Every structure is written in structure tokens, then in C-alpha cells.
Amino acid sequence: MSKYLLKLFITGQTLRSAQAITNLNRICEKELAGMDCQVTIIDVLERPQLAEEEKILATPTLIRELPLPVRRIIGDLSDTKQVLLGLELPPQSAKRREQ
Numbered sequence: 001m002s003k004y005l006l007k008l009f010i011t012g013q014t015l016r017s018a019q020a021i022t023n024l025n026r027i028c029e030k031e032l033a034g035m036d037c038q039v040t041i042i043d044v045l046e047r048p049q050l051a052e053e054e055k056i057l058a059t060p061t062l063i064r065e066l067p068l069p070v071r072r073i074i075g076d077l078s079d080t081k082q083v084l085l086g087l088e089l090p091p092q093s094a095k096r097r098e099q
Contacts, residue, residue, distance in 0.1 A: 005066035007052040020060035023077035
């Protein structure tokens with residue numbers, strides 16, 4: 001089983017940041033259920049050095065560090081299908097049909 005290491009970069013306690021966090025939690029619960037998934041939320045206002053190291057130009061930005069290769073998605077993560085494509089993950093519904 002793959003381990004998923006996800007980092008979500010946000011800017012403060014804005015509506016867009018809250019939407020991204022909510023959407024990421026929903027995706028992890030529904031689409032990554034049963035997988036080893038570690039999520040870290042990083043506020044670039046509190047930790048600007050991390051944003052600089054990761055070359056974050058816009059927020060929210062989601063980075064999948066593991067499994068390799070690294071993937072990045074910018075936006076509020078509201079389009080689950082696009083997020084899954086960006087992370088190179090098949091939707092859980094497709095996995096259930098295959099079984």
C-alpha cells in the first residue's frame with residue numbers, strides 16, 4: 001500500500017483557505033479511505049520560509065510529496081475529479097467497480 005504525504009499551503013484564515021481544507025478533508029475521507037494518508041496544513045503567513053522553499057506562488061496549493069513523482073495542484077480543491085487526476089489517483093467509485 002502506498003503512503004500519501006500531502007501538504008496544503010494556505011494564506012491565513014480566509015474563506016478560500018477554509019474551503020480548501022474542507023475539500024481536502026472530504027477527498028481524504030471519501031477517495032483515500034483505507035490508504036495511509038498524512039496531511040499537513042501550512043499557513044504561509046505563519047511559516048513564510050516553507051512557502052519560499054517550496055516556491056509557492058499562489059494559495060491554496062496542494063503538494064503530493066509521496067508517492068513520487070511530486071505533484072502540485074493550485075485552487076480550492078472543489079473539483080474532486082480534477083484533484084484526483086492531478087494527484088494521479090483513481091476515484092474510489094472506480095476501484096469499487098473493479099472489485
